[in-house]
Amino acid sequence: MIAVSLRYALLGLLTREDATGYELTQNFKKTMIHFWYAHHSQIYRELSKMETERLVASKVVPQDDHPDKKVYKIKEAGHNELLSWLIGGDVHPPKLKDEQLLKISLFHLISKEESISYLQKSKEHHNQILARMVELKTSPEQDCSEDHIGGYLTLEFGIRAMKMWIEWCGWAVEVLESLKKE
């Protein structure tokens, strides 16, 4: 019934390998940029919450050159909860808050020059993300074997989405240019 999807994202990452809160934060940024984001403060809290619910277990690993770290491991109950969420339930629409599209939807309030300049910045932004994604594709976990199928599919999605954005920005600039000439 309830959402709490951050929980499932974390459990999902932990099915791959045990990890610290810090590592999970990094992995979010690396492999889930195109569909999820969470701050480290949120991740640490959710992890300790899941530990009290016995969905995960932690172990402190001392380190010499760095601060000690707390490695989390998924437990059977966590695995079960993840799977029942995965299989059951309907298709939920994404919750997106896209400030860029919001600004673009208000272009009638600013000049065409400012609009075009904003679109160019936006295009640049998406180009950078595309570059990171294309680079990710060369990493060893990016074959389409059964074990990595999910990441393979969603990365391809991200790349297509970025390309669509970039093409659309070009088209939108053309529309604005043609309006200027009239």
Next chain:
Amino acid sequence: MIAVSLRYALLGLLTREDATGYELTQNFKKTMIHFWYAHHSQIYRELSKMETERLVASKVVPQDDHPDKKVYKIKEAGHNELLSWLIGGDVHPPKLKDEQLLKISLFHLISKEESISYLQKSKEHHNQILARMVELKTSPEQDCSEDHIGGYLTLEFGIRAMKMWIEWCGWAVEVLESLKKE
């Protein structure tokens, strides 16, 4: 510095015409589905907050056949705040939480049949949204005149995004089918 973009979305809609909280809720669903969503409870809260900050003003309009309504109007200060947000500031990445992509990224945990069935439901979902968008395009506010340029650009964006989703779903199903045969 701060986000509070719901505020700007509401102010943006109010630059078009005065409206009640109810109407703003409807307009959100109609014209901003592909990049924003807000519950009515949140919209009412933000409106009354903006009224105490004197960015908007309200007037109660009595009605015979329906409950009285409270019509909001944007004030000069609201207009200024909206414009300084629009012009100033950097390009912020969208904040998205896409449960569908999250589930898809975990397909290695479920069977190919379940994965395919999920993708088909997802495709259907996006087809429905596409149909609504295409219908919206026939409405009179959807010319690409200067006054409606923003809505015109973002609706085209939404349509392209839905088409990309649908095509991608087809591609992903093919990938899974080909894995089954091996």
Next chain:
DNA sequence: AGGGCCATGTAAGTCGTTACATGATTGT
């Protein structure tokens, strides 16, 4: 000397969701 990475967490505040609350009119 300064910035970035490693590493973990708390606190305060804002934002977002779900449920509660009311009640008339219009269409099936």
Next chain:
DNA sequence: ACAATCATGTAACGACTTACATGGCCCT
């Protein structure tokens, strides 16, 4: 009869963001 639409709000809770707090290592 029942559901949907019109219309507005509050309350409780859960999620998210920003700032605070600490401190060593490595590189330039």
